[in-house]
Amino acid sequence: MKKITLWITALCAGAIILSGCNILDKANGIILYGDEEKVLASLKEEHKGQIEKDSLLVKLMEADGERLLIMDVTSAQYLIDKELLREVEDGKDSEAVPSLPEIAEGEAILFAKKADSNIHLDSLAVQVNYEGNVIIGDGRVYADFFLVLADEEFQEFEAEEKTMGIIQYNKDPDGIGGFDVEKEQLVKIEG
Numbered sequence: 001m002k003k004i005t006l007w008i009t010a011l012c013a014g015a016i017i018l019s020g021c022n023i024l025d026k027a028n029g030i031i032l033y034g035d036e037e038k039v040l041a042s043l044k045e046e047h048k049g050q051i052e053k054d055s056l057l058v059k060l061m062e063a064d065g066e067r068l069l070i071m072d073v074t075s076a077q078y079l080i081d082k083e084l085l086r087e088v089e090d091g092k093d094s095e096a097v098p099s100l101p102e103i104a105e106g107e108a109i110l111f112a113k114k115a116d117s118n119i120h121l122d123s124l125a126v127q128v129n130y131e132g133n134v135i136i137g138d139g140r141v142y143a144d145f146f147l148v149l150a151d152e153e154f155q156e157f158e159a160e161e162k163t164m165g166i167i168q169y170n171k172d173p174d175g176i177g178g179f180d181v182e183k184e185q186l187v188k189i190e191g
Helices: 002-019 036-044 073-081 151-156
Strands: 029-034 050-063 066-072 085-089 093-096 107-111 127-130 134-136 145-149 160-169 183-187
Touching: 029 036, 036 050, 036 160, 050 073, 066 073, 066 151, 073 085, 073 145, 073 151, 145 151
Parallel strands: 066 145, 107 127
Antiparallel strands: 029 160, 029 183, 050 066, 050 160, 085 093, 085 134, 107 145
């Protein structure tokens, strides 16, 4: 009887532990965040199993101790095509964003954890519309909020310029690390 109880306990514990882990969702890419020079230098490095690499110009500003990452529609669409923009559901699971909402002239899209996030965007010369709890990859690694502007307005927007480097591999890149950038993020890239 003790053996049966022990086996049942072990099976239940194993099921609980594994329920939060998805073995099939291994990372196959890395996003590098930081200064253009360092990110582009890291992208020039060749690593075994690389399939594709790209860089995106983004802008960064800090407000109230939190970071706001600003990107243009073209960059946001690139992330959508790679299924890297993901909407958080039920607080933990996420699903790829299928498309970007329409952005009219003088408008911007805000992706944040909550609609009433504490970031002050009053100084922006655009109307900001909250469009959901959307993350890059599987979390908010580099910034707390994401703002998407029309391409023309992004060019004129005053903020610190940064670069996102995206590298896709044909295997799990865990352990490849060691890039000389501000932040690295393992991600699952589709498309």
